[in-house]
Amino acid sequence: MSLGSNNQIFEEALKLLPWYASGQLTSTEMNYVDDALKAYPELQDQLKTEYKIRNFLNEEKDLFYFSALESSEERLKAVFNNEVFNVANTRIEDAAEDQQQVLGIKGFIQSLLSGHMTKAQYMGFASVVTLSIALLFAFVEPLVNPKNTFHPAYVGTSQSNDTSILVGLNVAPDDSRLIGILSEFQTRTVEVAGKKGMYRISFTEKPSSQDLKNLLKKLSKNEKLIWFVGESY
Amino acid sequence: MDITTEYMGAELKSDLSPAVGDKAYEDTILLNRIAEGDREAFTTLYLSYQPRLVKFCSRILNNDVALAADIVDEAMIEVWKSAGSFAGRSLPSTWIHSITRFRLIGYLRKNKEVLLDDDSIEKNIEDDSLLPEERALLSERNENIVHSLKKLSDKHREVIEMVYFRELSVKNIAGMLQISENTVKTRMFYARNKLKEILLNTGLSI
Numbered sequence: 001m002s003l004g005s006n007n008q009i010f011e012e013a014l015k016l017l018p019w020y021a022s023g024q025l026t027s028t029e030m031n032y033v034d035d036a037l038k039a040y041p042e043l044q045d046q047l048k049t050e051y052k053i054r055n056f057l058n059e060e061k062d063l064f065y066f067s068a069l070e071s072s073e074e075r076l077k078a079v080f081n082n083e084v085f086n087v088a089n090t091r092i093e094d095a096a097e098d099q100q101q102v103l104g105i106k107g108f109i110q111s112l113l114s115g116h117m118t119k120a121q122y123m124g125f126a127s128v129v130t131l132s133i134a135l136l137f138a139f140v141e142p143l144v145n146p147k148n149t150f151h152p153a154y155v156g157t158s159q160s161n162d163t164s165i166l167v168g169l170n171v172a173p174d175d176s177r178l179i180g181i182l183s184e185f186q187t188r189t190v191e192v193a194g195k196k197g198m199y200r201i202s203f204t205e206k207p208s209s210q211d212l213k214n215l216l217k218k219l220s221k222n223e224k225l226i227w228f229v230g231e232s233y
Numbered sequence: 234m235d236i237t238t239e240y241m242g243a244e245l246k247s248d249l250s251p252a253v254g255d256k257a258y259e260d261t262i263l264l265n266r267i268a269e270g271d272r273e274a275f276t277t278l279y280l281s282y283q284p285r286l287v288k289f290c291s292r293i294l295n296n297d298v299a300l301a302a303d304i305v306d307e308a309m310i311e312v313w314k315s316a317g318s319f320a321g322r323s324l325p326s327t328w329i330h331s332i333t334r335f336r337l338i339g340y341l342r343k344n345k346e347v348l349l350d351d352d353s354i355e356k357n358i359e360d361d362s363l364l365p366e367e368r369a370l371l372s373e374r375n376e377n378i379v380h381s382l383k384k385l386s387d388k389h390r391e392v393i394e395m396v397y398f399r400e401l402s403v404k405n406i407a408g409m410l411q412i413s414e415n416t417v418k419t420r421m422f423y424a425r426n427k428l429k430e431i432l433l434n435t436g437l438s439i
Contacts (some may be wrong), residue, residue: 015418018425024402052439053428057397062291063375064398065298067382068390072283076276079306085272086315174318178330180339183311189318 010040017043017050055087105133163212164202167219168228173199178225181218184211198228260325269316277329279309286333293337306342308333374435381431389424396421 013036019025019035037043049213057064069075079085171178173189186204207215212231260281268273283305290301311332319328385393395401395409407414432439 001239015422018421019403020397022257022396022400024400049429049439050425053425053432054397056432056437056439057393060287060375060378061398062296062298063378064382064394065291065296066288067379067385069287069298069302072280075277075302075306076284079279079309080272084310172322174315174320174322174328176328176335179311179318179332180335186314229384233427 003183008034010043013037013040013043014046016095017047018054021047021054163206164200165212165216165219166198166200166228166230167226168198169225170197170227171225175225177222181215185215257326261319261321264312264316264325267313268319275309275313276430278312278329282329284307286330289330290333291335293341300340303307304336305333308336309398311336376435378432378435385424385427385430388420389427392417392421392424393428398422 013033016025016029016033020030023034065194112219169175169178173191182201185207187201188204189199189201192198193213216229219226252275256302260278263278283302285421286305286308287298290304291298294301294304308329312329315332319325323331323342391410392406395406401409403417406417410417412420429439
């Protein structure tokens, strides 16, 4: 490494300082920087700064890595794209739609009846209309609503989504370990009346028999959490 | 998971008063609202917990912040799904931390072949999670530094990481980035100047 003009020497040595500080230079380069340090007091100040930067970054390494991450707000936007939030949205929209329909019917009936009946007549008529609408919806709604599936009575439970398991817990039902194990499924846990520590976990969506088998296996291995597990009867 | 029991839930939740701690009280209310599908409440809770949880996970994951953030997101989704099961038997922060810890352990077991019976990792993580929340919180100063460091370009960030954290030589960096050694030196020169400027602007004595 040849020495050039004063400025060149200083600049070249300055560029090498990060590696000089970590001992990652060849012996020739080390000597080059050593000579420059003797010749330029300002370079010595730069070397002190170099050590300070190095120490700061090593002490606060996580800040450096943190800065490469998207902001919490940006992450949250991505989180909201998860399907669990979309399901919630659909439910809210459905509920709002249903409420709108009820209000519409109520308004229509009120417009028909205003001022022509006594209170008793009104109540009687309202009861008949309510009963008629309820019966009508009970038969018609399942046929027109694509979200519903129609189960003839004789099909029984084999095609029902109402699968559940019974568990005896040594811990509270909101224990995070249990929640973690069940997190792959949409479940609802209800304490069995009169049986302390016994819970019925029902699945919103029926899991495959293999998934259910795996889950039961996983649960039964956790003796700290569970003292009993089995399919519901 | 939705849990319905008659003995817990509402009663215990209502027992939590501001005396227990404003933060715990506010978070309990947020969890109750989240259980009813309130996205705004989830937003507040997420923004409050995400940075400290990422920091906690990234320590265990050797500063892999991106992975830590993914695990925290999964945990927060779990919080959204399970908020209705929060019974108020522990502080909300403890509950949220333990869900995150569980996710983290799950990841470690799955990807680093940690034996199911090996409690040491669980214990270590648990010990760390029990640190006072304040210790895990990013201070205002640190937030400023993180914000400022975001101004580094990807190229500068890359070379800084290679020099300061991986302690690679000029030659090695040139080979890895497929650029000349002179380009490595020049790039590092500008990256270091930018870094110095950022640190000075955040009030650090460099």
